[in-house]
Amino acid sequence: MVKQLHDIPFSVLDLAPIREGGTAADSFHNTLDLARHAEEWGYHRYWLAEHHNMPGIASSATSLVIGHVAGGTKRIRVGSGGIMLSNHAPLVIAEQFGTLESLYPGRIDLGLGRAPGSDQAAARALRRGLGSDGSEFPEQLSELRAYFDANGAGGRPLGVRAVPGEGLNIPIWLLGSSGFSAQLAGQLGLPFAFASHFAPDYLLPALHLYRSSFKPSAVLDKPHVMIGLGITAADTVEEARRLATSQQQQFLNIIRGRTGKLQPPVDSLDGIWTPQEKAMLLSKQQYSIAGDPSLIKERLLEILEETAADEWIIASQIYDHSARLHSYKLVSELLQEQ
Known part of the structure; x- marks a missing residue:
């Protein structure tokens, strides 16, 4: 049977943006407000991402923010997209997420990433004696899963x-933007989420690698893929594209090796980016959509045909909170159309 948009669960990936002129406290208030609306609008999951040493992202203490959201909502699943396991002792993550699941049973997801989610200086400050190249990730994952095993399976001290x-x-998900986690998720029979909103060139190869290496497990009998998308929706294409310049400025800062708070939208980035930066940035936005509901629906149908996604998770870095709410509402309405 051919999948339709309304067949696919859709979720929120919240980077807990700190806006220019705003504070982390404002960010947490907006996060909970968005989560409550997302629950009302039919979103399936609400995930928060671990980043460090970034003035524009408030979710560094990811487990605490997950508890904040889960405690302020009733039904929506809440989790990490993801916890960067190389930054942590597996026992600590097992205890943190065991605590969350005990407080909010049946609602917690644990998405895991291999990258540090930070710059090299912050990675060194976080890891101290831990490894630094991600090669320890499979061993750490095995230890973490063993802590959850009621039978005391091997892998833990x-x-x-x-x-x-x-x-x-x-539920444990592996997250990735390359082939490493895709193949590992396939071999272990775990669900896989790909960050196509910032690594578009690797999406299709990673999906192929995941599906071709997949081995059924006690968790899954067939592959299950979640696709991360950047979506900015508004009533008109012009307004959506203007709102999307906040996210584009954020990408531009990354290209330039800088960090900062989420900037207000601008009418045009001409004069702000160079031709080379423009080409580089636009090449990274193959799976970022800015438009009205009609344009977004058309592009989502193309991506669905291309990827055969099982779920969507949507990141919307929009400066104005009310505009961000409106964007997520528009997306929820078009994804639930029969």
Whole structure:
């Protein structure tokens, strides 16, 4: 059967943006407000991402913010998109997410990434004696999964237990922007989420690698893919494209090796970016959509045909909170059309 847009669960990826002129406290207020609206509008999951040493992102203490959102909502699944496991001892993550699952049973997801989610200086400050190149990720993942195993399966240090955590069924997702996590997720039979909103060139190869390497497990009997998309929706294409310049300025700062708060939209980036920067930025936005509902629906149908996605997760870096709410509402309405 051919998938339709209304067949696919859709979720929110919140980077907890700190706006120019705003504070982290404002960001947390807006995050909870968006989560409550997302729950009302039919979004399936609400994920928060771990980043460090970034003045424009407030979700560095990711588990705490997940608890903030889960405590202020009723039904929507809440989780990480993701926890950067190389920054942490697996036991600590098992205990944190065991605590969250005990407080909010049946609603917590644990998405895991291999990258540090920070610059090199912050990575060194976080990791201290831990490895630094991501090669330890499979071993850390094995140890983490063992802490949740009620039968005390191998992989964790002898005599060490996660309390709370042990025996709890917390769905684990692997997140990636390249082939490493795709292949590992396939081999372990875990669901896989790809960050196509900032690594578009690797999307299709990673999906092929995941699906071709997939081995059924106690978790999944067939591959399950979530696609990350950047979407800015408004009543008109022109307004959506103007709102999307906040996210484009954020990408531009990354290209230039800078960080900063989320900037207000501008009418045009001409004079702000160079021709080379423009070409580089636009090449990274193959799976970022700015438009009215009609344009967004058309592009989503193309991506669905291209990827056969099982779920969407949508990131919308919009400066004005009311405009961000409106964007997510428009997207929810078009994805639920019969």
